Amino acid sequence: MTHARLIAVLPLLAVLSAPVRSAADEASEAVKRAEEAVALFKKTDPTIGKFFETSTGWAVFPSVAKGAFIVGGAGGKGVLFENGKAVGTTSLVQVTIGLALGGQEYAEIIFFENALALSSFRGGNFALAAQVSAVAAASGAAATAKYQQGVAVFTVAIGGLMYEASVGGQKFEFKPFETK
Numbered sequence: 166m167t168h169a170r171l172i173a174v175l176p177l178l179a180v181l182s183a184p185v186r187s188a189a190d191e192a193s194e195a196v197k198r199a200e201e202a203v204a205l206f207k208k209t210d211p212t213i214g215k216f217f218e219t220s221t222g223w224a225v226f227p228s229v230a231k232g233a234f235i236v237g238g239a240g241g242k243g244v245l246f247e248n249g250k251a252v253g254t255t256s257l258v259q260v261t262i263g264l265a266l267g268g269q270e271y272a273e274i275i276f277f278e279n280a281l282a283l284s285s286f287r288g289g290n291f292a293l294a295a296q297v298s299a300v301a302a303a304s305g306a307a308a309t310a311k312y313q314q315g316v317a318v319f320t321v322a323i324g325g326l327m328y329e330a331s332v333g334g335q336k337f338e339f340k341p342f343e344t345k
Contacts, residue, residue, distance in 0.1 A: 261333030269325030282315030
């Protein structure tokens with residue numbers, strides 16, 4: 166084999182020999198990140214514990230990236246918990262329009278008040294409209310928070326700066342973990 170062919174084949178060999186992450190490894194990492202986000206929410210606002218105790222389930226998005234210049238968008242991946250057990254991965258996409266400028270990163274938890282709201286989420290028929298507002302988690306904020314349309318939404322800012330007076334909504338997808 167000539168040197169030129171060897172040099173051309175080396176990147177392919179590197180890709181093929183790279184460790185392949187299994188679906189179980191990716192699921193385990195996603196659950197770990199979600200549990201770290203839950204710990205952040207509980208540390209930020211200990212009164213949020215009532216939602217973990219009474220809700221049918223919750224979706225945790227450890228990192229949602231958001232950016233906007235008039236039209237905005239956001240996206241993130243997370244884990245759905247049902248009765249305290251991780252049951253699958255979820256993703257969110259958000260689109261907004263209005264006066265908006267900047268970028269930020271935040272974590273989000275959506276609590277489901279009952280089986281109907283959770284079933285709607287799992288079935289892919291779930292979207293948060295503009296009228297369902299998120300509560301910025303701060304010490305004691307969850308004490309007076311209430312469910313709206315079967316859900317309660319909390320966010321914690323992680324970083325960035327954004328000015329926003331816009332409307333929009335979030336759409337979600339759910340994929341159950343593979344079972345053996």
